[in-house]
Amino acid sequence: MEDADSPRTADNADDLAELERRARLVDELGQELDDTNRGLIALHTELEAARRAEARLAAIVASSDDAMISVDPALLVQTWNPGAQRLFGHAQEHVLDHAIGLLMPDAAFDAFRAVAKEIRSHGHADSYQSRWRRTDGTEVDVAVTVSPMRDLDGALIGFATVARDITHQLTAQAELAAARADREVMAERDRIARDLHDMVIQRVFGAGLVLQSITTRITRPDATSRIHAVIDELDATIRELRGTIFNLNQPAQKAASLRSQVLDETTAARDRLGCAPAVEFHGPVDAALTDETAAHLLAALREALSNVARHAHASAVHVAVRAGDELLLEVADNGRGIDPAVTRSSGLTNLRRRAENLGGTFEVIGRSEGGTRLRWCIPLKDPAAPTDPAHA
Structure with a gap:
């Protein structure tokens, strides 16, 4: 072992x-x-x-009806969802790497840049309302929300922007405001009617009874007839007051919308023009204009159409009314163009004076495709605008 x-x-x-x-x-x-x-x-x-x-x-993002857009710090578009294409009309390949200002009038782009600056300074900005532009040149009211996009280190890499169409919302708000104003007017009319009935009529009626009692004590025929004449006047006054009370208790009659009045004016001018004008509207035309401003617009439209009928010899006329921060009336025709003598006509002078008195502008220019374009423009948000300019 x-x-x-x-x-x-x-x-x-x-x-x-x-x-x-x-x-x-x-x-x-x-x-x-x-x-x-x-x-x-x-x-x-x-x-x-x-x-x-x-x-x-x-x-x-793909299924949203809102426009969802991302831009880099230089405000160049980086992403573009189908909702943006539906709202503004631009295909994605036409806007990528282009400035987002492509979608906005100058004033709206200035507002967007101010929001971007606010985010850079304070990290956030409030939502706001604006008017952006479609491919066809028309403008749409939108609610805009801009949020910062940051990388893992917290550095700003761009802005996420959501634009929502609020055209119907603004229309509903205007209609609601009008309905509330109508209710307030009717309440005030009811109060006035009650005061007239309970106070004024009773006092007038009492005064008539006192005068009738006095006539029995007067023996002079001329004095008696004069008192009876006064009593008759008091009775007539009571009847008029009752008629006024009845009218006050009736719902206020709605004036025709400005759109329908513009269409009525263009239809009435058809025979003089020799053609039916094409008409288009942009923005809250009925909601944005006061009755006084609407009257100025209709007067300017009548004068412009009359001028076309007298001088242009046109076969096509186009009328556009745009309401936003300003009210713009455009009347374009395919007639024989600008005649220097026509620019000195009384009609054009009245149009210019009406616009200038309201703080606006007026011009008549030739169109490259032939004919003339008339532009009549006044501000809508100037409370100090003068009133009652010379009528055309």
Whole structure:
């Protein structure tokens, strides 16, 4: 038998220790592989959840009726959803990498830049209302929300912009305001009617009774006849007051809308023009204009159509009325163009004077395709605008 301390026995012990070391190493590697596998599974789960969340977000952006637009710090359009195309008419390839000012009149772009500046300075800005422009040149009322986009380090990388069409909302608000005003007017009319009935008529009637009692004590015929004449006047006054009370208790009659009045004017001018004018409206024409402003517009329209009928010899006439911060009337024709003598006509002078008295502008220019374009423009938000200019 070999001695336990022999070299062979020592070699066996070393082999056993090496096997145990390797077994431990295999176990440790197996544990690491298991941990790595669980980590990969968790990472895959997180990535899949992020992918699904991103897909849901993309579906929301793609299906939204609102215009959702992202711009870089230089205000160049980077993304453009289908809602933006439906609202403004631009295809995505026509707006990407272009300034977002493409969608706005100058004043609206100035407002957008001010909001972007506010976000850069303070990190946020309030929503606001504006008027943006479609591809066909018409303008649409929108509620605009601008939010900052930042990278992981918090640096500003652009602005997320949402524009919502609020045309119907503004129309509904104007109609609601008009309905409330009507109710207030009717309440005031009812109060006045009650006061007339309960106070004024009773006093007049009482005065008539006193005069009748006096006539029995007067013997002079001329004095008696004069008193009876006064009594008759008081009776007539009572009848008129009762008629007034009846009218006050009736609902106020609605005046025809400005749109319908413009259409009536253009229809009435058809025979003189020799053609039926095409008419278009932009903005809250009926809601934005006071009765006085509407009267000025209709007078300007009548004069402009009369001028076309007298001088243009046109076969087509186009009328456009735009209401926003200002009221713009455009009358374009395809007639024989501008005659220098016509610019000195009394009709054009009246149009110019009417516009200037209201703080506006007036011009008559030639069209490149032939004919003439008349532009009559006045501000709508100037409370100090003069009234009662010379009538055309």
